[in-house]
Amino acid sequence: MEGLLPDLDVVRKDFPILARVLADGRPLIYLDSANTSQKPQVVIDTMVDHLERHNANIARAMHQLGAEATAAYEDARDKVAAFIGAPDRDEVVFTKNITEGLNLLANTLAWPGPHQVGPGDEIVITEMEHHSNIVPWQLLCERTGATLRWFGLTDDGRLDLSNVDELINERTKVVSLVWVSNMLGTINPVGEIARRAHEVGALVMLDAAQAAPQLPIDLASMPDDERPDLLGFTGHKVVGPTGVGVLWGRRSLLDQLPPFLGGGEMIETVTMEKSTYAPVPHKFEAGTPPIVEAVGLGAAVDYLSVLGMDNVHRHEQAITAYALEGLQAVPGLRVLGPTDATQRGGAISFEIPGVHPHDVATVLDTRGIAVRAGHHCAKPAHARFGVQSSTRMSSYLYTTPAEIDALVEGLEYTRSYFGLS
Amino acid sequence: MEGLLPDLDVVRKDFPILARVLADGRPLIYLDSANTSQKPQVVIDTMVDHLERHNANIARAMHQLGAEATAAYEDARDKVAAFIGAPDRDEVVFTKNITEGLNLLANTLAWPGPHQVGPGDEIVITEMEHHSNIVPWQLLCERTGATLRWFGLTDDGRLDLSNVDELINERTKVVSLVWVSNMLGTINPVGEIARRAHEVGALVMLDAAQAAPQLPIDLASMPDDERPDLLGFTGHKVVGPTGVGVLWGRRSLLDQLPPFLGGGEMIETVTMEKSTYAPVPHKFEAGTPPIVEAVGLGAAVDYLSVLGMDNVHRHEQAITAYALEGLQAVPGLRVLGPTDATQRGGAISFEIPGVHPHDVATVLDTRGIAVRAGHHCAKPAHARFGVQSSTRMSSYLYTTPAEIDALVEGLEYTRSYFGLS
Amino acid sequence: MSTDLDALYQEIILDHYKNPHHKGLREPFEAEVHHVNPTCGDEVTLRVHLEDGPNGQRVGDVSYDALGCSISQASASVLTDLVIGRQVDEAMAIHDEFLTLMQGKGQVEPDEEVLEDGVAFAGVAKFPARIKCALLSWMAWKDATTTAQLEEAQ
Amino acid sequence: MSTDLDALYQEIILDHYKNPHHKGLREPFEAEVHHVNPTCGDEVTLRVHLEDGPNGQRVGDVSYDALGCSISQASASVLTDLVIGRQVDEAMAIHDEFLTLMQGKGQVEPDEEVLEDGVAFAGVAKFPARIKCALLSWMAWKDATTTAQLEEAQ
Ligand SMILES: Cc1ncc(COP(=O)(O)O)c(C=O)c1O
């Protein structure tokens, strides 16, 4: 098949869990990578080496281990900055996941500062957002009197841009949207939307949780008016560990935002009466950060860079095209979202009328096939398509065509098991 | 020496980093455990096993790996609940560190709810707090108009309780204080203060970052009026990994607090217009939590429980007594904080007039001895004692008397190196 | 594998799924609750009607509307069969028995005398991810019953 | 080890530490800054006075008050020796040279012509934790000078 990663077999050997044997001696077929990705040995080994040889607290420790741990942590920041083409490495803030990054923004906008949000102001999101890019804004609006608005969706799972000029207007303070949908797979025209938002002076935040694993990202080379002001992603979806995420933000903006969490590392000086804060990125990294996790994430983005994000993207597209074809051959199966692989990411949600997604997932699971069933933290998008839940398969750089075949076969079996003809 | 952990040599073998050889072939003498503790092999191995065999996202995933990962994460919650004697395991919230836990409380008190803080309300802390228990309250007060007050310190490094009845009064909404100081080593009379705070209806939050590693904690067995309402600690100081912390809170209180971070996992249902929230602990665990980190923390508290927290405490006291004796024999050296080992934790800060703490730390570092120099994230406590910084040694369960001897010798050498007689 | 699957999807379960008993929302009722499984979105709206009987309170009716998988739907149906017409305390005992079965990791031998068609759920206990599905309506029923009793007490 | 230590604490450094040059805060000045090393608490308050000279702006005076370790104190002293009386652009070049030395991980050979007593800091580059100490006053000086120039330009 064209477009697959060269040496896919060798690449798969990098991921120890792919050799896992499940109940009844079934080999694992992991098609839940949009939920969390598996980890290559080099990420695990890097973390082990850090814990066994270099573990110390950072910044504050003056001894040799402290210097080593600090260097490892800050090197990881350099690696992440390179991975997304950040204009300035100090614009990279380590968070615990992208959910924290989104909340960091929504939360700080509630407090006095040049970007404070209040009654009459509007925040724009979309109907295909992950709950993590909905709830923080609902809370902000509830707490400040601002108004939440959103792009609707077309029947084929794209953003309905017909009212963009009305939706994004001079009252708009923030436009926060997902780059690649975790449910529909849709790749959104984020440059075009950013341009419109910047025309009215709104901030643009991109949820790149699904984009960062799949698309090459180069912030520095984006046209100024299309570059987001902030972008977040999460470590565990880019073959890194849990417990670490990334919030990149334009420095001039990060400098203006008030602090989020207060505590150690984020201060310049503290008296009982008053504190001043350290420059970014430290201002937003209160407390002992996820050190070994950041180090693991550094190894993860290095791993992806060695494979080449262009190659990863091409692989994802090839597998997605193959999967769309296979899935659509299953009688009755309906794909939610775009069906053109070149226009979408690798998460494919679908329904099979007559079998509930849980039941689909369970039957597949007994065959060793791991997919997700439920609302995928995107209830409003499900509601938009008149379903309460769906089944989702999501591939990644280690997915093979044979695994897709097994999925399709499993779905046929599921249909017959539940007596559909 | 009386009180040391039985089989200390064997215990030390559990910690791979203790075999580390530093520059010039010097063995590591790690006396910076109050900053971060080292990790036993079993914690590292548990994390590796999780990543290599059971990695999946939790709660949301219905497949075998998902069930295993969920069980591992929730088992860790049970282990942590047992470790602190939590009355109810659902009262244990995983955070990224204790700094996040403290901010969670301070942050949610700003918003409408039965415990909302406003002008006229008072928050009480102490002059010996870590910055992580100062800055969040300064931010809260700045943002809500509440007033921050604090206990001063006596010359021997204890809380000055002479004005407790004035300080904690009917305007007091929260008393947040450190159980064991990371700078002075002081163990505070937290039961007594909690009793007073509860008399006036204030909430009590305990910073147990240094207490949890050293003292047996059994919340359930505390008298009701002395039990804090919330207690936090951080994974990396209890031989667990970075990236995970714990906030325990009385369930009825957690139920009343508004949400902190919004996103996946913390919801019950989401529409674009409105969301409702899941019951605790999930309400406060937005986004993919630090899964492998929580699993590692579970292994860590198990490790401590097998050693026995009473034994760990006894060891800490024995080493601390020995260290206090040795340090005080160094000419000119002044210990900041109580000098009675039975009344304090294992962090000992000191100054040697004529040699700046950085210089002390560097000389020791060239001898393989890792200590901390600076303000230890406790600037106000340093200011109270008229110093800008200090040197701190901090022992843990793997510390030997010989390491203390090496420290004392290193300090003698430092004095002579800088020409003090 | 197919054996595990068959243990899960017993004929009885599939029958209840296809032809659920007592489905629909009915009057009268003293309490109505809405429960959601936050992780997957399954929902149930459930009403309880209590009656005074000769030996104390009785479950007069349990009516419901549910969105969800075969396990959660069948479980609601079986629940209503088991509790409608019983003394409340008897019904609570059945609830506890069902809970024990579900949380027993496949090690608990179900008592057919007590659980009747509910024994068919024994296989669910081996699928940790599906236990919440089986318990959704049971939890809702307990919640609604407690609420109804509290209302009455006031 | 003692050799590394001696490379760090060269006689010159200890001399400057014990007898710092140009210490104290003086008038006149166009800019005053306060810099803190947040991780350890070392502080410096530093003033810059610029003069017009025949070939452009000159560093008329640099005065300071510092709290910190031997390295940070000695470094402030050496800084003032090196920049007072120079053309501002020359002084900036020395600043850059010192920065390069500090960030060179011990691989950069210092130019004694340019750095004079500053060469003694070559050993610091091997102690990553101490580099910030050595740079504290240099960063403050650059900041203050830029501020003074901006003020003037307005
Ligand atoms: C007493 C005390 N509180 C809070 C903290 C903050 O812990 P963390 O940085 O893990 O959030 C520490 C340690 O740094 C501490 O010693």
Ligand SMILES: Cc1ncc(COP(=O)(O)O)c(C=O)c1O
């Ligand atoms: C598009 C999108 N946004 C946000 C998130 C939240 O990521 P996390 O749970 O790691 O914070 C996810 C994944 O769950 C996602 O797919």
